[in-house]
Amino acid sequence: MSQAATTSPAAAPPKKPPLQLLSKKEKKILKDPLWDDNPITLQVLGICSALAVTVQANVAMVMSLAVIFVLCLSNVAISAIRTWIPDQIRIIVYMAVIASLVIMVDQFLKAYLFEYSKTLSIFVGLIITNCILMGRAEAFASKNEIWPSFLDGLGNAAGYAAILMAVGVLREIFGSGSLFGFTVVPELLYDKGYVNNGLMVLPPGAFIIVGLLIWVQRSISGYAEEN
């Protein structure tokens, strides 16, 4: 945080060009969840699917895309109707919006990416209960305009996707010796006695990798839990 605060004023141009895709605030909305406020490594949300669907990088990618799609659209939809949502039933309304989007993704996968829908099995459906979605709906989309909500959804989903991909890539390389289904560990190494790490294929392997990622990130950013 301190680093960002000291460097950004210097880096920012003195006069803003009239046409800019994103304002500074919008950039922050988009960038924060990628690093400083990452949903998995900082908020520790959405861990369940991060452990379950990261055995192979391509499965992690399909899951990531599904979450990006659902989170962006659910944030937009909830933001669009935020002024009309009665306070008493807001959570169930979020749920209905999110569940509808997730079911649509599930139906789409069954129609066009059948093998992935089999591999992802119940985890697509479980996006509904992914805390990131509900969290962003309640914390951001219900209080902000449509465009920032979209950016917030995109940023958070991308932050989730980045960790998912990192875990997926590491697990596939060390667990199966391949990447996106292609063998990457050379035969020579296996001949010399190298063995794939079976732990990486199992959920505990993902736990260890997520833990390591959190450690690496926190030691870089200097973040510490407050007592």
Added chain:
Amino acid sequence: MRDNLRIFGFAAIVCITCSFLLSVAALGLKERQQINIALDKQRNILLAVGIPDNPDDFLTAEEVANRYEQHLKGIVIDGEGNAVEGKTPLDLDPKEDTDELAVYLFEEGGSIQGYVVPIIGKGLWSTLYGYLALEPDCDTVLGITYYKHGETPGLGAEISKAWFQDNFKGKKVLGPDGDIKSIRVIKGKVDQVITDEAEKPYVVDGISGATITSKGVTAMLLKWLNEYDPFFAKKRQVYKENTQ
């Protein structure tokens, strides 16, 4: 009061909108999904008879259709095990034709190399759907696949993994006296748990953490081997006559 009305009204609008969108999506994609499901069944029937050799090789949709066409033929049998003329498994209505069963004949090089039968049974959370393939002696297992279930990933869902299914290859379903003995999924590894050599053809490695799914697999194998026994008994007879 006005407030409550507003809440109910809003809830109703949200529900109707969501259900409308979902219906459109479900109906629009239904046809493609059904094509995929049919293809997946063919893929699994092929897997049960060992096509492709390496279960990790992925056949394209076209390859699946071609090989299925080339090697497999679906027939319908009645309760006595006789073929019903002019019917294919696609004509079977599970509600009406309760006494008729589907069998897929596996042909290679002009002769029958195996019989594939659909197997259905309860697991822990869900119904398990699969195929069991027997060699022409109707005793040796050619292969087994599970293509649809809702078991826990990593535990019960391992039944659809190659390592579990490979266990079954070459196992026997008939006991020494010629009666149906079927195959049991045990707890632990066969090599470590079963000491009696004579028992080994009838047991396969279990899945740790999936006792109930394993029991379901054991139960459904026994059930369907019995259901199909009139048919298999006939084929066994033919096989014996031919080999003698």
